[in-house]
Each structure stands twice: as structure tokens, then as C-alpha cells.
Amino acid sequence: MMLKVQNLEVLYQRSILGVADISIDVPKGHIVAIIGANGAxxxxxxxxxxxxxxxxxxxxSNGSILFDGRRIENRFPHQIAHLGIALVPERDKVFPNLTVQENLEIVASRTGHAERRHLEASIYDSFPRLAALKAKLAGLLSGGERQMLAIGSAIMCSPTLLLIDELSLGLAPVIVDDIAERLMRIRDELRLTILLVEQSTAIALRMADYAYVFENGRVVLSGSTDELRNDSSIQDAYLGTSGGEQRNYRHVRNRAQGPAK
Amino acid sequence: MSDQVHPTQLSTVMLQPASRSARTIFVSALLAVAIIIFPFFATPFHLDVANQILLASIGALSLMLLTGFAGQISLGHAGLIAAGAFTAGILSKEAGAPFWIGIPAAGATGGLLGLIFGLPSLRLRGVYLAVSTLALHFIVVYAGGEYENLVGGSGGILIPPPSLWGLKINTGKAWYVLLVAGAILAFLVTWNVVRSRTGRAFAAVHGRETVAAALGINVARTKLTAFVISSSMTAIAGALFAYYRGFVSIEAFSLYLSIQYIAMIIIGGIGTLPGAFLGALFVTLLPYLIETVVAHLPGAQAMAGSIFAVNYAAFGLVMIVFLVFEPSGLVGLWRRLERRLLIGRQSP
Amino acid sequence: MQIVLNILVLGSIYSLISCGYVIIYKVSRVLNLAHGELMMVGAYLLLTTASAGWLGSPLAAIGLALVLSLTVGILVYVLLMRRMTGESVLAAVLTTIALGILIRGAVVLLWSAQHHYPATKLHIANPSIELFQNAKLSLISLILIGVTVATYAALFAFMRFGRWGLRMRATGQNALLAAQRGVNLHAVYALAWGISTFTGAVAGMLIALDSGLDSTIVMIGLKAFPAALVGGLDSLAGAIIGSIIISASEVILIQHFNPLLSDAVPFLILIAMLVIRPWGLFGTREELDRV
Incomplete structure (x- = not known):
């Protein structure tokens, strides 16, 4: 297991309970999603x-977080970044007064110079839009471009585990599709494991292999996405009656990669 | 990290009115008795020290109101004290104004200065009031210096002892009575402000400005009100100081004086009213203590010239120790000791 | 002409000091009210290294004092200010006030309250140079102007192109995100304190070499604060402009009006600025809402 969260409890301001008794597992190479309403x-x-x-x-305040068998709870963010976990935050995800290029350069990576160049190249490769905007201030980017840059600079950390807080929030569906597709490609190239938090259940179920459903700071349901997609309670509560075209990104990945080994 | 909530973040915790337990009443009664019998046993020197402490408490209470409850710092406390002292001094010298005019006039001057220098903070958050009050300090000191130059020499202003209802207040004992009354009055005023709607608004402002704004509290006006009330009280303390000394000179109001007041509230415990008294006590007594200690050290003669430097260093050090290790000050220390004693008694 | 030179020299002094306020504020939103005192420490360190005969040359003495100043700045963060990260800005500012008064006392205890002349100790001559007709400047003042220009050039280049400069800018904008991108915040803050104390110390040393040294030098440091604020607390370029404005008003008013105004002028301008445009000439307006 790459990431193992056990009975996690988080306190804000020493008294306000953020989450209680959360346990999740993220196996290596998989995409795991966390879904649930606002404030869950x-x-x-x-x-x-x-x-x-x-x-x-x-x-x-309680429980443990194990990453590759090592306990990492309550460490500083930069130490965790150096262990190989990178986060795409929900808000304030780029430095607005730095250029796109500087946003990538700021990353204090755990790898050598050659690897940095390589990562940078594959980021610009996967998101050609960013390559065109290199010298632009990040504060002037559109929402979709920001999201690409945020993913890019997280990948500059050369992570093995990528945490994404809301991939689709505030973005037009067509842009979400585009970003998701590119993300899947770069994930295959770099063999990333992903833990994805999503408000949009439809997108989460399309991208992930396994999902946890959160409610009021607790896990109320979990299962493979195939199971969940057929679960009637999920359909009622989160999906609505989904008609129309349903794209499956895992399918895209398989096509890009050829037959699974 | 300790479990102690940092008082500069959550003063609300301290704001709840103390439960009137038997213990509190006992301590208050003991204090009252001590305060009443003190002048009968005190030497003139001790009375003078006590009067200084009382004067300092009034100033500390007003700074506590601003910093402890509204979350703003003032570096202009010495400037406001000077403004009050000079108002009383100038009125007495130029117009022969009596005490009962000098004091409210000083309060009005302080309030006006607070309003003027507090205005920029209406548009600003954070520590900008500190910047503005730093300016206040230097501008008041400049004005005071100019006045002294104008009247000739740099001798300062002499003020005759005040009289109230025909009684001349010119002995240590008389001053002691007056200042005890003044300190109690100042305490009651701050206590009422803290407990009032404005006071609760102060606490909210201090906690989280955005939250306070969301609750419909006019953050800017609340901060300004705090600063005006605090400035007015500070200037009154300055006027009392001028009458007490019988003499005002701008020399007495350096930035160091402002820092001493900041030291009082840090050492006493930011966000607690009793802390203002404890801080005033500590900060007033520390130089005397240092003087005594240094006098017993070898080479005391050589040190005599730099005793002020020992004071500076000691204040800095004590402030840092409290900020880092006991952010809730002497009051916090007292509460913790008390808790430990109580637990110790329960489980022998 | 002389008045222009005087403004230029005073403006350089204020610029060299005020960039220290800007660096720390820009990176951590803390007003370092002990900056004047840290500047003074730098000057007194030079006094000590100047007395150390084994160093040989004056340059070695200045170099060692500079290294020591940088170390002092870093130590201030590591030993003291680090404990205040995560506390409110108020607590941090109060701590710098406490540090300032502690340094004031300690300096007098360590080096006495006498007026010292490090230049004599180092055998540095400070001749008057006539630059224009009837306009003179001391050699050290001239050097001071040059050093200020060089320091700002270096700072601009470092903040613009340097890897750590980039990290400092990023940390100032969003400390959490910087940490999540692998940046060690403590290292960035310690560096900011180091650089700030270093540049302050350069100013302190040059002032001490030019006109001698005692604890009143702190006042110059404090007067540089309005300069930083008038320019905009988060803008290096603003610090230069602010310094020129403050020094020009100070020199002109003192010359033509009243020498007593010297200490009050910078603060009068500061108050005017706070009323008209509180975020300063070049400061970012939104910065204010985040404090």
C-alpha cells in the first residue's frame, strides 16, 4: 500500500474537529477518489x-498516515513534498505575481538538474498551452490555465503520489475533459499514483478505480468505482439520473498505452 | 506547541466574567485590606513607589484595552501621556486652570489625538495603527519641544499642587488616596467597556476580522472607538503624572516609556485586566530591584553609569521570555500555579 | 548644489536601511521594529573587529563584521522569531520591540555608551572631496552612495533571478503553497532576516565610519521606517523613492525652517501618506487585506 490513512482525526485551533476516524488506502499505481458534499x-x-x-x-490529533510504510503525520509540508507527495490545492493554487515559468522554477525538487529539465519538458509537452504562456503572470491566467499550471508545478515536485483537491471545480466541462485527459497521459508516462478529491461524483467515478464517500467528516461508503456506479444510493444522492454520453478516462488511458500488461 | 491558547489570538477566552467564587471574594477582600492599611505603615519612599505603580496602572489599563481587547498595538503611549501632561501643564501655566479643568481637558486632547491618528487605521488592517502611533509619538514630542523652546530655555513647566474641594493634594498620602480612586475608576471604565456590546465587538475584531465583519460588526469603527477611549484615558494618566510630579518636561517622554507600557501588558498578560495591575507593579518595581542587586555586585561604582542599560536589557529579556514561554503573562502564570496547587491539595 | 548632495547622502542612508524593513515585511508580513537596533549591532561589530589587531587590514575587519552581522540576523530568526511563526502578527511585532530594547541595553553594556570612532581605529582617512564648486562630500559618504547603488542592484538581481530570491517572493505571496512546493519556509525566513540585518549593518558601519558611533544611531534606523512605508512596505523600488522623499523634505525643512523638526518630519510625511495612500507609492494594495 502506498498511502495508508488510519483513524485520522484533525483538530483546528486545538478544539474544532475537522475530520474524525478517517481510514483510506491508496494502492500504488491506482487512482483513488474521495467524494462527498461541501464540508464533508x-x-x-x-x-x-x-x-x-x-x-x-x-x-x-489522532490516528496515523503511512506513506511507503513511513509515518508522516504532522510533518512540515516541505518535508512531505520531499518524500514524494505533491498537492494541487483547491484555492490559491498558483503564485499570482510569478510568471508561469517561475511557478515551475520555484519548486524545490528532490531530484537533480537533468530530471528537472526532463520533468519541465514533459509538463510543457502535456500542456502546450502553458508553453505558450511561459512569460505571463500566473495571476492573469484563466481558470483552466491555472489548473494546468497547478498540476504542472505539483508534478515538478517529482512526486510518486499526486493529491488533487477538486479537479473540476469552477471549470467548464469541456475544459475539465481536456485537462483530465492530459492528466491521465502524464500520469501514465510518470507512473503516478493519484488521490483525487472531487465534488463532481460523475467525474470522480470516471477517473478513479476506487472511491470513498465522505459525509460529515466520516467515511460512509467505499468501493470500486464500478460497484459504486451501480449503487442506487450513490446514483440518487450524487449522480442524479445520468443520461447521455459517459466518457471513461481509463479507457482513454488504455488506448494510449496499448493493451494492459 | 503548548496547549495554552495564545492570548493575542483568542482573547475571548479571558473575557468571560470570572466566576464569583468564594476564592475571588477572599482575594479581593485581602487586597482591599492591604490597600487600605498600606499608607499607615509606608515610608514616604514606599508611598512614592506605590503612587508610581498606581499611575502606571491607569496607563497600562488603557493600553490593555487597545492591545489586549482590540488587538492593536500603540507605540505612541508615551506621546499620549506627554500630550496629557502638557495639556494640564500649559493650561495651568498659561491660564491658571485648576485640576478639575486640567484633567478633562487632557482627556479631550487625548481623545482628539486618538481620533486623528486612529483615522488611517480605519482603512487598514493589522499593525498599521502601530505605525501611525509611532508618528504620533514623534510629532507630540516635537510639539512639546517647540513649546518649551518658545517659553524659553528647556526648563519645562512647573505646576502647582492641585486642590479638590478646597483640599490641597500635596502629600504622598493624599496622592495615594486620589490615585487609588483614579485606578479603581479606570478599572471600572475599562471593565465596563470590555463587558459592553462594544467590548464584545472588540473581542470579535481581535479574533477574526472577517468573521467580525460577517457578523455585522463595523470593524473599523470599533477599532477607532477603542483607540479613542484608550487615548483619552492615557492622556488623563499623563495629566495626573504631571500634577503628581509638579513639573513637566518633554525629556521624560521617550520611546522607552512606550516600550515600558508595552512591557507591562505583555508581562501582566495580554487580554486580562488584572494583568494591567500586575504588569504595572512588575515594571515599576524592576528598576528598583535591579538597582539593589547591582549595588551589591562587585564593581558597583563602575556600573552606576550604565544602570539604564541594565534596565533596558532586563526589560527586553523579560518581555521575550514572557512572549515565548508564557504568552498569557503573570496572570497566566498565576492561574497555572493555582491549578497545580489545587490539584496537589486534592491528591496528596 | 550642496543641498542636493546632502539629500543624496541622506537618501542613500535611508535607502540602505529601509530595504531591510521591506525584505522582512515582503517575505513574512512582520514589521521588524528592531531593525534600527540590528543595524547598530552591525556597526558595533565593526568596532570590535577593528580592535582585533590580528586581522591586518581594514577590509578584513569590515568583511568579518559583515559575516558576523549576517550570522546575527539568521540567529535572530532561528533562536527567536521562529517561535513566533504561526502566532499572530501582533505577537511577532511585540517580539521585535522586545528584541530592540534588549539590544539597546546589551550594546551599551558590551561596548559602553561612549562615542566611538571606528574609522580612526581602522586608520581610514575620510577627506572632504569637492565634487562641484562649493559642494563638498566626505569620501565615506561618496562610498556610501556607491554601496547603496550596488546593494540595490544586487538585491534586484537576486529577487528577480536568484533561486532563493524567487522562493522569497513566492513565500511572501503564499507561504503555504511555497511549503507545499517543497520550499523550507524556515530557511527562507532565516535568509530574509540574514539579508535584512546584513544590509542594515552595511549602513550602520558606513554611518559609523563617517561620523562616529553611539547608540543614537538607532534613531536613524527608526527614521528609515517611514521611508519604507511611504514607498510601499513590499516594494524595494518604493524604498528608494520613499527614502529620497523623506531625506529631501528633512534636509530642506531643517535648512530653511527649524532643526528641531529633524525627528518629526519623516513621521509627519508618514502620517500624510497613511491618510492619502496607506499602501504607499509602490506598494500592493491588496497586501493590506491579508495582514
Missing amino acids: GKSTTLRAISGFIGLDDARV
Whole structure:
């Protein structure tokens, strides 16, 4: 198991409960999604994994987070980044007063110069839009471009586990499709494991292999996405009656990769 | 990280009115008795020190109101004290104004200065008030210096002892009575402000400005109100100081004085009213303590010239120790000791 | 002409000091009210290295004092200010006030309250140079102007192109995101304190070499603060402009009006600025909402 969260409890300001008793597993090479409504504790869980700083006034008060068998709870974010976990945050995901190129350069990576060049090349390769905007201030980018840049600079950290807090939030469906597709391609190239938090259940179920459903800071349901897609309670609560075309990104990946080994 | 909530973040915790337990009443009664019998045993020197502490408490209470409850710092406390002192001094010298005019006039001057220098903070968050009050300090000191130059020499202003209802207040004991009354009055005023709607608004402003704004509290106006009330009280303390000393000179109001007041509230415990008294006590007594200690050290003669430097260093050090290790000050220390004692008694 | 030179020299002094306020504020939103005192420490360190005969040359003494100043700045963060990260800005600012008064006392205890002349100790001559007709400048003042220009050039280049400069800018914008991108915040903050103390110390040393040294030098440091604020607390370019404005008003008013105004002028301008445009000439307006 690449990431193992056990009985996680997070306290804000030493007294406010963020999440209680969360347990999730993320196997190597898989995409795992966390779905649930606003305030269900999804973001808090991701933030606990990626580390809090003093300003957050939050801490993991109970339980453990194991990454490759190592306990990482309550470490500094930069230490966690150096272990190989990178986060695409929900808000404030880029440095607005830095250029696109600088946003990638700021990353204090855990790899050598050659690997950095290589990563940068594959980011610009996967997101050619960013290559065209290299010298532009990130604050002037559109929402979709920001999301691409945020994914790009997370990937510059050369992670083995990528945490994404809301891939689709605030973006037009066609842009989400585009970004998701490119993300899947770069994920295959770099063999990334992904833990994805999504408000849009449809997108989460399309991208992930396995999903956890959060409610009020607890896990209420979990299962493979195939199971969940057929689960009537999920359909009622989160999907609505989904008609029309349903694209499956895993299918895209398989096509890009050829037959699975 | 300790479990202690940092008082600069959550003063609300301290704001709840203390439960009137038997213990509190006992301590208050003991204090009252001590305060009443003190002048009968005190030497003139001790009375003078006590009066200084009382004067400092009034100033500390007003700074506590601003910093402890509205989350703003003022570096202009010395400037406001100077403004109050000079208002009383100038009125007395130029117009022969009596005490009962000098004091409210000083309060009005302080309030006006607070309004003027607090205005920029209406548009600003964070520590900008500190910047503006730093300016206030230097501008008041400049004005005071100009006045002294104008009247000739840099001798300062002499003020005759005040009289109230025909009684001349010119002995240590008389001053002690007056200042105890003044300190109690200042305490009641701050206590009422803290407990009032405005006071709760202060606490909210201090906690989270955005939250306060969302609750419909006019953050800017609340901050300004805090600053005006605090400035007015500070200037009154300055006027009392001028009458007490019988003499005002701008020399007495350096930036160091402002820092001493900041030291009082840090050491006493930011966000607690009793902390203002404890801080005033500590900060007033520390130089005397240092003087005594240094006098017993070998080479005391050589040190005599730099005793002020020992004071500076000691204040800095004590402030840092409290900020880092005991952010809730002497009050926090007292509460913790008390808790430990209580637990100790329960489980022998 | 002389008045222009005077403004230029004073403006350089203020610029060299005020960039220290800007660096720390830009990176961590903390007003370092001990900056004047840290500048003074730098000057007194030069006094000590100047007395160390084994160093040989004056340049070695200055170099060692500079290295020590940088170390002092980093230590201030590591030993003291680091404990204040995560606390409110108020607590951090109060801590710098406490540090300032501690340094003031300690400096007098360590080096005495006398007026010292490090230039004499280092055998550095400070002749007057006539640049224009009837306009003179001391050699050290001239060097000071050059050093200020060089320091700002270096700072601009570092912030623009340097890897750590980039990290400092990023941390100032969003500390959490910087940390998530692998940046060690403590290292960035320690560096900011180091650089800030270093540049302050350069100013302190040059002032001490030019006109001698005692603890009143702190006042110059404090007067550089309005310069930083008038320019905009998060703008290096603003610090230069602010310094020129403050020094020009100070020099002109003192010359033509009243020498007593010297200490009050910078703060009068500061108040005017706070009323008209509180974020300063070049500061970012949105910065204010985040404090």
C-alpha cells in the first residue's frame, strides 16, 4: 500500500474537529477518489496528508498516515513534498505575481538538474498551452490555465503520489475533459499514483478505480468505482439520473498505452 | 506547541466574567485590606513607589484595552501621556486652570489625538495603527519641544499642587488616596467597556476580522472607538503624572516609556485586566530591584553609569521570555500555579 | 548644489536601511521594529573587529563584521522569531520591540555608551572631496552612495533571478503553497532576516565610519521606517523613492525652517501618506487585506 490513512482525526485551533476516524488506502499505481458534499472533510484529509503550517493552526490529533510504510503525520509540508507527495490545492493554487515559468522554477525538487529539465519538458509537452504562456503572470491566467499550471508545478515536485483537491471545480466541462485527459497521459508516462478529491461524483467515478464517500467528516461508503456506479444510493444522492454520453478516462488511458500488461 | 491558547489570538477566552467564587471574594477582600492599611505603615519612599505603580496602572489599563481587547498595538503611549501632561501643564501655566479643568481637558486632547491618528487605521488592517502611533509619538514630542523652546530655555513647566474641594493634594498620602480612586475608576471604565456590546465587538475584531465583519460588526469603527477611549484615558494618566510630579518636561517622554507600557501588558498578560495591575507593579518595581542587586555586585561604582542599560536589557529579556514561554503573562502564570496547587491539595 | 548632495547622502542612508524593513515585511508580513537596533549591532561589530589587531587590514575587519552581522540576523530568526511563526502578527511585532530594547541595553553594556570612532581605529582617512564648486562630500559618504547603488542592484538581481530570491517572493505571496512546493519556509525566513540585518549593518558601519558611533544611531534606523512605508512596505523600488522623499523634505525643512523638526518630519510625511495612500507609492494594495 502506498498511502495508508488510519483513524485520522484533525483538530483546528486545538478544539474544532475537522475530520474524525478517517481510514483510506491508496494502492500504488491506482487512482483513488474521495467524494462527498461541501464540508464533508475531503479537503481537510488531503491537507492533513500534505502537511499543515503554523498559520493553519491545525494538527493531526489522532490516528496515523503511512506513506511507503513511513509515518508522516504532522510533518512540515516541505518535508512531505520531499518524500514524494505533491498537492494541487483547491484555492490559491498558483503564485499570482510569478510568471508561469517561475511557478515551475520555484519548486524545490528532490531530484537533480537533468530530471528537472526532463520533468519541465514533459509538463510543457502535456500542456502546450502553458508553453505558450511561459512569460505571463500566473495571476492573469484563466481558470483552466491555472489548473494546468497547478498540476504542472505539483508534478515538478517529482512526486510518486499526486493529491488533487477538486479537479473540476469552477471549470467548464469541456475544459475539465481536456485537462483530465492530459492528466491521465502524464500520469501514465510518470507512473503516478493519484488521490483525487472531487465534488463532481460523475467525474470522480470516471477517473478513479476506487472511491470513498465522505459525509460529515466520516467515511460512509467505499468501493470500486464500478460497484459504486451501480449503487442506487450513490446514483440518487450524487449522480442524479445520468443520461447521455459517459466518457471513461481509463479507457482513454488504455488506448494510449496499448493493451494492459 | 503548548496547549495554552495564545492570548493575542483568542482573547475571548479571558473575557468571560470570572466566576464569583468564594476564592475571588477572599482575594479581593485581602487586597482591599492591604490597600487600605498600606499608607499607615509606608515610608514616604514606599508611598512614592506605590503612587508610581498606581499611575502606571491607569496607563497600562488603557493600553490593555487597545492591545489586549482590540488587538492593536500603540507605540505612541508615551506621546499620549506627554500630550496629557502638557495639556494640564500649559493650561495651568498659561491660564491658571485648576485640576478639575486640567484633567478633562487632557482627556479631550487625548481623545482628539486618538481620533486623528486612529483615522488611517480605519482603512487598514493589522499593525498599521502601530505605525501611525509611532508618528504620533514623534510629532507630540516635537510639539512639546517647540513649546518649551518658545517659553524659553528647556526648563519645562512647573505646576502647582492641585486642590479638590478646597483640599490641597500635596502629600504622598493624599496622592495615594486620589490615585487609588483614579485606578479603581479606570478599572471600572475599562471593565465596563470590555463587558459592553462594544467590548464584545472588540473581542470579535481581535479574533477574526472577517468573521467580525460577517457578523455585522463595523470593524473599523470599533477599532477607532477603542483607540479613542484608550487615548483619552492615557492622556488623563499623563495629566495626573504631571500634577503628581509638579513639573513637566518633554525629556521624560521617550520611546522607552512606550516600550515600558508595552512591557507591562505583555508581562501582566495580554487580554486580562488584572494583568494591567500586575504588569504595572512588575515594571515599576524592576528598576528598583535591579538597582539593589547591582549595588551589591562587585564593581558597583563602575556600573552606576550604565544602570539604564541594565534596565533596558532586563526589560527586553523579560518581555521575550514572557512572549515565548508564557504568552498569557503573570496572570497566566498565576492561574497555572493555582491549578497545580489545587490539584496537589486534592491528591496528596 | 550642496543641498542636493546632502539629500543624496541622506537618501542613500535611508535607502540602505529601509530595504531591510521591506525584505522582512515582503517575505513574512512582520514589521521588524528592531531593525534600527540590528543595524547598530552591525556597526558595533565593526568596532570590535577593528580592535582585533590580528586581522591586518581594514577590509578584513569590515568583511568579518559583515559575516558576523549576517550570522546575527539568521540567529535572530532561528533562536527567536521562529517561535513566533504561526502566532499572530501582533505577537511577532511585540517580539521585535522586545528584541530592540534588549539590544539597546546589551550594546551599551558590551561596548559602553561612549562615542566611538571606528574609522580612526581602522586608520581610514575620510577627506572632504569637492565634487562641484562649493559642494563638498566626505569620501565615506561618496562610498556610501556607491554601496547603496550596488546593494540595490544586487538585491534586484537576486529577487528577480536568484533561486532563493524567487522562493522569497513566492513565500511572501503564499507561504503555504511555497511549503507545499517543497520550499523550507524556515530557511527562507532565516535568509530574509540574514539579508535584512546584513544590509542594515552595511549602513550602520558606513554611518559609523563617517561620523562616529553611539547608540543614537538607532534613531536613524527608526527614521528609515517611514521611508519604507511611504514607498510601499513590499516594494524595494518604493524604498528608494520613499527614502529620497523623506531625506529631501528633512534636509530642506531643517535648512530653511527649524532643526528641531529633524525627528518629526519623516513621521509627519508618514502620517500624510497613511491618510492619502496607506499602501504607499509602490506598494500592493491588496497586501493590506491579508495582514
